[in-house]
Amino acid sequence: MSVVHDGAGSTRRLADGSVEEAGWIDVEGERVFQVTRVPSGDVTAWVLLCSAVGGEHDGGYRRQTMLARQLVAAGVATRRFHYRGTGNSHLHTTATRETMVADAVTAGRTLAERFPSARGVVLGERVGALVAAEAARALGARDLVLWHPVCDIEAYRRELSRAAKLQKVTSGIEAAGDAGAADFAATYEAGEGDLIGFSVPRALIESFADRPLVDSHPGADCAVHLVQFGRNRLDPRFERLADAWRQAGSTVEAHLLDEPELWWFAPGPWKRGEELRPVTVAALALTVPLVERIADGAAVAP
Amino acid sequence: MSPATIPVADEAVRWIEAGDETVLGVVTRPTTAPRGTGVVFLNGGHGGSSSGKNRIYTRMAAALADLGFHSVRLEWRGIGDSTGAVDEYVMDEPFVEEALGAAQLLRDEGCGRIAVYGECFGARTAVVAAPQLPDLEAMYLVTLVLRDGALSEQNPQRLLDELPAREFVKRLGKLRHIGDARRRRLYVDVARNKARQVVQKARYRREGHRELAPWVGRQVVTGLEHLGARGVPVHLVYGDSYWDPHRYDFEAVAADLAPLRHDTTTWQVLPEMIAGYRTLPVQDHLVALVAEWFDRAVPADG
Numbered sequence: 095m096s097v098v099h100d101g102a103g104s105t106r107r108l109a110d111g112s113v114e115e116a117g118w119i120d121v122e123g124e125r126v127f128q129v130t131r132v133p134s135g136d137v138t139a140w141v142l143l144c145s146a147v148g149g150e151h152d153g154g155y156r157r158q159t160m161l162a163r164q165l166v167a168a169g170v171a172t173r174r175f176h177y178r179g180t181g182n183s184h185l186h187t188t189a190t191r192e193t194m195v196a197d198a199v200t201a202g203r204t205l206a207e208r209f210p211s212a213r214g215v216v217l218g219e220r221v222g223a224l225v226a227a228e229a230a231r232a233l234g235a236r237d238l239v240l241w242h243p244v245c246d247i248e249a250y251r252r253e254l255s256r257a258a259k260l261q262k263v264t265s266g267i268e269a270a271g272d273a274g275a276a277d278f279a280a281t282y283e284a285g286e287g288d289l290i291g292f293s294v295p296r297a298l299i300e301s302f303a304d305r306p307l308v309d310s311h312p313g314a315d316c317a318v319h320l321v322q323f324g325r326n327r328l329d330p331r332f333e334r335l336a337d338a339w340r341q342a343g344s345t346v347e348a349h350l351l352d353e354p355e356l357w358w359f360a361p362g363p364w365k366r367g368e369e370l371r372p373v374t375v376a377a378l379a380l381t382v383p384l385v386e387r388i389a390d391g392a393a394v395a396p
Numbered sequence: 397m398s399p400a401t402i403p404v405a406d407e408a409v410r411w412i413e414a415g416d417e418t419v420l421g422v423v424t425r426p427t428t429a430p431r432g433t434g435v436v437f438l439n440g441g442h443g444g445s446s447s448g449k450n451r452i453y454t455r456m457a458a459a460l461a462d463l464g465f466h467s468v469r470l471e472w473r474g475i476g477d478s479t480g481a482v483d484e485y486v487m488d489e490p491f492v493e494e495a496l497g498a499a500q501l502l503r504d505e506g507c508g509r510i511a512v513y514g515e516c517f518g519a520r521t522a523v524v525a526a527p528q529l530p531d532l533e534a535m536y537l538v539t540l541v542l543r544d545g546a547l548s549e550q551n552p553q554r555l556l557d558e559l560p561a562r563e564f565v566k567r568l569g570k571l572r573h574i575g576d577a578r579r580r581r582l583y584v585d586v587a588r589n590k591a592r593q594v595v596q597k598a599r600y601r602r603e604g605h606r607e608l609a610p611w612v613g614r615q616v617v618t619g620l621e622h623l624g625a626r627g628v629p630v631h632l633v634y635g636d637s638y639w640d641p642h643r644y645d646f647e648a649v650a651a652d653l654a655p656l657r658h659d660t661t662t663w664q665v666l667p668e669m670i671a672g673y674r675t676l677p678v679q680d681h682l683v684a685l686v687a688e689w690f691d692r693a694v695p696a697d698g
Contacts, residue, residue, distance in 0.1 A: 104409040106418060116409040116420060116477065125404075129477050152444040159477055181447045182422050185404070185458055276675040288676045292450050367474055369481040 314343030324354025434502025438518025441485025445476035490521035523619030624658025635670025
């Protein structure tokens with residue numbers, strides 16, 4: 095693995111023999127923070143985790159860690175990473191579609207090169223799904239798992255706007271006369287939306303403007319596993335996406351989780367350990383066996 | 397300065413063994429002549445990964461690196477890439493071992509002096525850990541929570557403050573819904589807190605803190621007293637938002653809190669939503685304030 099910026103001390107070996115490696119990979123001369131979990135035995139599949147951004151990233155990151163730690167027992171290597179301009183990755187970059195896809199493809203490519211006989215899986219959460227679909231195609235991944243994907247960036251921007259208003263109401267900021275609170279719409283128009291302290295760069299949103307998820311078909315050889323959080327009926331947006339990709343030659347399985355996610359509000363109102371959140375328990379109970387089945391398939395017919 | 401010419405701090409990931417857990421730390425090294433001082437960032441409970449909300453600690457680390465400081469930002473157990481699981485963060489059960497492990501990491505980097513930035517649960521941990529940090533030079537504490545217990549217990553505590561012991565006992569005899577398990581748990585919590593306050597009040601009187609409210613955690617009193625007696629510069633910061641109860645708690649007892657009378661202890665209430673880093677301008681302001689304060693409090697020439 096091409097860990098740069100002093101990898102010494104960044105690897106830890108666990109009691110089960112697996113290894114967790116944390117560090118940075120180089121993308122276009124800038125650094126991308128990543129953590130890779132490698133099983134002790136044969137690696138049957140690798141999973142690249144493309145996270146959401148902002149509050150959705152903070153809410154979902156622990157879930158990714160838990161997923162990685164559960165999958166290692168099935169011989170699955172995983173890599174999670176922070177896009178440049180976010181988290182512990184390069185500071186002086188504004189994340190856009192181009193940089194996020196480049197980060198994902200580089201992170202996935204080094205993983206694929208390291209485990210050439212393993213089956214490649216890319217998982218994308220929310221906005222990360224837009225990145226994951228493009229990365230899956232570039233990497234020739236055999237499976238794409240989408241956790242409640244953002245299908246269209248403009249709809250997502252409207253969701254953020256509603257989330258900002260709702261947060262003001264639920265936290266009581268609005269009742270207090272809005273003193274000191276940021277106006278999401280105004281700050282977004284000015285170039286950087288302020289969603290209760292999370293940055294939503296206009297450049298990021300606009301970079302996905304002409305690229306709805308349906309246009310990023312991962313390739314006919316790539317099986318798609320779509321996971322919807324909450325509701326007992328598939329969202330019409332997801333139905334349209336699944337239909338379009340089936341017509342393009344992919345198999346698309348849809349999975350419904352009973353538990354809804356709070357997305358931009360998570361883990362805010364919960365205030366408890368992620369391990370206890372019903373939605374996380376449900377998401378892992380569905381995804382771990384799903385990836386294990388994919389890995390088993392790879393072992394039988396590589 | 398264009399992004400291409402901004403000096404980028406050298407960083408390293410380290411796994412820190414703390415008790416039964418292994419927590420992740422990101423070390424940032426200075427971009428200018430090192431001062432030999434390292435700053436430990438101690439996050440609030442459930443405050444996101446090592447980079448903090450909207451990467452505020454990544455930015456603080458970069459600003460301090462430009463001034464010659466080392467720093468380390470942590471992920472508490474149960475958060476991000478660290479091991480363990482945490483249900484609720486209890487103020488009077490701080491994670492001292494993890495803070496001490498982070499400080500040791502900085503000593504291993506060659507730092508002879510340690511400084512601490514702590515927010516909420518991190519601020520409490522910093523105050524409790526201080527006696528075990530012989531090389532401590534300065535402490536910046538944002539939203540230091542004065543009350544004990546988990547945050548979820550604190551609003552019931554505040555209600556109790558309004559109720560004299562005699563009234564409380566009288567009402568105990570009229571408990572309704574005592575058959576309901578959840579209510580019963582609440583009553584037990586309330587009674588436990590009241591008993592704790594009665595004991596604490598007697599103890600504070602015995603120790604000469606006659607006027608001090610009994611809900612102020614003993615760890616806070618002894619920790620701040622210890623820091624003042626050692627002459628360690630301590631700066632407490634609270635925000636001015638109506639919904640931030642910790643600031644009201646602080647203002648209610650500041651005059652009676654004897655350790656605040658030490659010359660090296662200062663505090664301020666900023667007219668901004670500091671708790672939870674609720675807007676982007678607040679974060680930018682805080683990054684600048686913290687860099688300025690540590691620059692003054694721990695001069696380069698020692």
